[in-house]
Amino acid sequence: MNNTDHTTATVEPAIRLESVTKQYVGAETVTALADVDLPVYGGEFLAIVGPSGSGKSTMLNLLGLLDGPTEGVVRLGGRDVTDLSETELTDARREYIGFVFQDFHLLPTLTAVENVTLPTAFTDGQYADRAVDLLGRVGLGDRLDHTPDELSGGQKQRVAIARALINRPEILLADEPTGNLDRETGVTILEEVRRICERGVAVVAVTHDELVTEYADRTVRLVDGRLGEGDDGFAT
Known part of the structure; x- marks a missing residue:
């Protein structure tokens, strides 16, 4: 479902890993990512697949500015953000990046609207109207006050997506977006992700679900921290 061809594009990627290596040093050094170069463009839906332990979660953390590389550069809209301070990284995440977690991470005592507005708690402005609008877009206009x-699981996932979009991010990162859902609900979620891409948002999904790759523009495969590309990501 590749609707966007960036092979000859001159636009800057929304985010890019350049020659990135990530190592964890303990009793022995573990290389989670090895010399990875990965651009992700606005409006693109990228799926990252690979066996457990291949480095997918590490890559998502680097793309989300939750961790930094041991070597290499992370660029956000062309800007080198590798060595920003923690405060600067927090500001960049808030402004540019939305997160959808596998287990939703919704607060049980808050309504759908309150959960969606939660990322705006420490920012100026009123976001309740936008939260209502986003929940309506994902088909939850009649569940605004539900905790x-x-x-259902699919409804919680849609609340999580609306929450990730509340700050109008340019990049949406999703960890196993269909992992807890039946196929029909998964299709509903992925169709919404496609609509998000059509509005120019770059979407990156880490997944074990082949259904996600059917909706993605591009699939990359990680094995032992090294990057490949193609549709055979589930054959490893």
Whole structure:
């Protein structure tokens, strides 16, 4: 489903890993990523696949500015953000990046609207109207005042997506976006992700679900921290 060809594009990627290596030093040094070069463009839906322990979560953390590389450069909209301070990284995440977690991470005592507005708690402005609009877009206009225990798994995932979009991010990162869902609900979620891409947002999903790759523009495969590309990511 590749609707966007960036092979000859001159636009800057929304985010890019350049020659990135990530190592964890303990009793022995573990190389989670090895010399990875990965651009992700606005409006692109990228799926990252690979066996457990291949480095997918590490890559998502680097793309989300939650961790830094041991070697190499991370660029956000062309800007080198590798060595920003923690405060600067927090500001960059808030402004540019939305996160959708596998286990939703919704607060059980808050309504759908309150959960969606949670990332704006320490920012100026009123976001309740936008939260209502986003929940309506994902088909939850009649669940605004429901708490998570009154929502199905698919509905919780849609609340999580709306929450990730509340700050109008340029990049949406999703960890196993269909992992807890039946196929029909997964299709509904992925169709919404496609609509998000059509609005120019870059979406990156780490997944074990082949259904996600059917909706993605591009699939990259990680094995032992090294990057490949193609549709055979589930054959390893």
